[in-house]
Amino acid sequence: MNGTPLSSILLVLFGSVVGSFGAVFLKLGAVRLKGFWSLLNWRLALGVSLYLGSSVFYGMGIRHGQLSVLFPMVSVGYVWTLLWARIFFQERFTRPKVLGLGLVLLGCCFVGLGS
Amino acid sequence: MSTFAARPATSENAASERHKRSLVMVCSCTLISAAAQILMKIGVAHFSMNWHALLTNVPLIAGYSLYGVFTLMMVMALREGELSLIYPIISLSYVWVTVLSYFIFHDHINLFKLAGISSIMFGVTMLGRGERK
Numbered sequence: 001m002n003g004t005p006l007s008s009i010l011l012v013l014f015g016s017v018v019g020s021f022g023a024v025f026l027k028l029g030a031v032r033l034k035g036f037w038s039l040l041n042w043r044l045a046l047g048v049s050l051y052l053g054s055s056v057f058y059g060m061g062i063r064h065g066q067l068s069v070l071f072p073m074v075s076v077g078y079v080w081t082l083l084w085a086r087i088f089f090q091e092r093f094t095r096p097k098v099l100g101l102g103l104v105l106l107g108c109c110f111v112g113l114g115s
Numbered sequence: 116m117s118t119f120a121a122r123p124a125t126s127e128n129a130a131s132e133r134h135k136r137s138l139v140m141v142c143s144c145t146l147i148s149a150a151a152q153i154l155m156k157i158g159v160a161h162f163s164m165n166w167h168a169l170l171t172n173v174p175l176i177a178g179y180s181l182y183g184v185f186t187l188m189m190v191m192a193l194r195e196g197e198l199s200l201i202y203p204i205i206s207l208s209y210v211w212v213t214v215l216s217y218f219i220f221h222d223h224i225n226l227f228k229l230a231g232i233s234s235i236m237f238g239v240t241m242l243g244r245g246e247r248k
Contacts, residue, residue, distance in 0.1 A: 062152075105238075
């Protein structure tokens, strides 16, 4: 099994975007939790659905290509999540966060080159 | 006096016990996540779009189930433990998956991949630190 098709990488990356929106809606739902029945709110349901949806794209992505290339690419999800946290929840970008994101992206480029 | 002195000590013990438990849980999480990845990869290779094939695809079902277990365990661990400790440990799963892919799928390991996962692991560790208040 040699090389990893670009389409596989794009599917995994798309899955990571979908999953990061899942995290946003889980957060929106979780802050509203009060009592058992509040578990049934549309934000949590949408969050869980987006997570499940992202795993479908991920599954399609790893069908072809090397797992040792595609699995580390999931870490791009950290970048989206921090970006949405900045935009939707006004969480600040601290220096370690920016540095960490840079290293994650650099690592994904290296892993891609290793394909 | 002695009872007052004893109280903080016991609560500290209980806290460190909880702490240890959540670390062990996160470590086992990384192994579960790696196993899930391998099973999913095997499963999707045999994937075909009919009900019989889907329901008898044991690796696919097992892989996705383990992935679900992993996610639930992570949520529990993240509620209790510190992100700065949990994130670096989670990133161990990159090591397991790379090693297992080498043995099971005969993926090549090269300098780019090793540099890549090292950089990602270092980056994830930094992210965990950035969350500390």
